[in-house]
Amino acid sequence: LADRLQSTIQKLKGKGKVNEADVKEMMREVRLALLEADVNFKVVKTFVNRVSERAVGQEVLKSLTPGQQVVKVVKEELTELMGGEQSKIATASKPPTVVMMVGLQGAGKTTTTGKLANFLRKKHNRKPLLVAADVYRPAAIKQLETLGKQLDMPVFSLGDQVSPVEIAKQAIEHAKQEHHDYVLIDTAGRLHIDENLMDELTQIKELSNPQEIFLVVDAMTGQDAVNVADSFNKQLGLTGVVLTKLDGDTRGGAALSIRSVTDTPIKFIGMGEKLDALEAFHPERMASRILGMGDVLTLIEKAQASVDEEKAKELEQKMKTMSFTFDDFLDQLGQVRKMGPIDELLGMLPGANKIKGLKNVQVDEKQIGHVEAIIQSMTKKEKTNPEIINAGRRKRIAKGSGTSVQEVNRLLKQFEDMKKMMKQMSGMAKSGKKKGMKF
Ligand code: GDP
Ligand code: MG
Secondary structure, rough: OHEEEEEEEEHHHOOOOOOOHHHHHHHHHHHHHHHHHHOOOHHHHHHHHHHHHHOHHHHHOOOOHHHHHHHHHHHHHHHHOOOOOOOOOOOOOOOEEEEEEEEOOOOOHHEEEEHHHHHHHHHOOEEEEEEEEEEOOOOOOHHHHHHHHHHHEEEEEOOOOHHHHHHHHHHHHHHHOOOOOEEEEEEEOOOOOOHHHHHHHHHHHHHHOOOOOEEEHHHHHHHHHHHHHHHHHHHHHOOOEEEEEEOOOOOOOOHHHHHHHHHEEEEEEOOOOOOOOEEEEEHHHHHHHHHOOOHHHHHHHHHHHHHHHHHHHEEEEHHOOOOOOHHHHHHHHHHHHHHHHEEEEEEEHOHHHHHHOOOOOOHHHHHHHHHHHHHHHOOHHHHHHHHHOOOOHHHHHHHHHOOOOHHHHHHHHHHHHHHHHHHHHHHHHHHHHHHHOOO
């Protein structure tokens, strides 16, 4: 989705004047891009109409930068399509807050239950109780218990001989006694939606009075995810959607259709299998990501979560002022490794998807070790002014670090690219500010 939209946008951005025909042409591309991304056709139609209407309006065509204005309109409407504002998790006025996790088999319910517990503790200082109410799938209870152990959080279970309704009831009692403020119920799924499943979920709902019923859906299933969301919503009444496996879905179509088809907000997105790979869903950031502008805010938030706050600010400042050196690079390398897979982080940088070969980048730990060795073999002057590193110096550095000249060359090139990217990024941030745009 991003690739196709981006090339259209690039064409349009450079234009001094835009006429109705240009807008039409762009809308055709946008329409195709959305359909290719598996966005529901009705949603596409409404979307394109709305954007066209605004784009050929006076405000855009007569403005000084019509190309950018159209892009702005597309971004705003994409944001609107995904719900506009960020939608937060509810809190019961009288604890515990009950959250039911529902969805088809394999969607990621159990994993997301663990991730959500982790999120609530880390971000909101909560004390959740995990509840194993999937008594049908073999080893489902064990799976949740294993997650509980990893998180060092209690899991409530009564084995697989007790009905899920009874489990939910006793779990809530238990949570009250133990002063848990959130109860996360991991329910069973089926391969397809069926009546038995819905009956059981309805019973759990009636008994436990949940503040949230989260549908967990696999983003990779595209249109199907939207259909599943629609039927669950009709039968059960959802309060939110968690879109999982967005790390594997390059098209992002489900994110765009779900909200407008079901009128249910996406509240979280799953970005990987690990327990910290859950993020609050921000429509505006998602729109930026789709438009290929990168997701700087999420990146900085990630940095703040694992790097200490001061360091993150420093990094931000350095990125802005371009005074980033190899010493910082080395320092960051250690911090960055704490944040998660490097390829995932790179994906969030604006323009990163344009750098050749970065898409399939494989970062192995050994390579990082080499990078560290190379930087440590540089002199202080070289680290601050890498442009002085000539052929002779390269040889010396390679020798000193036990690597090869090719590796040294590669690192220098990567560092150069990275600086360019930062320049682009800070440039974007500046021009964004002027126009009152936020990323
Ligand atoms: P359930 O049947 O709905 O409870 O699904 P599970 O929680 O057992 O997850 C099914 C599979 O999807 C597991 O292998 C998970 O590791 C994987 N999974 C869940 N969420 C994500 C995600 O956000 N990204 C990726 N890549 N995998 C995920
Ligand atoms: Mg499960």
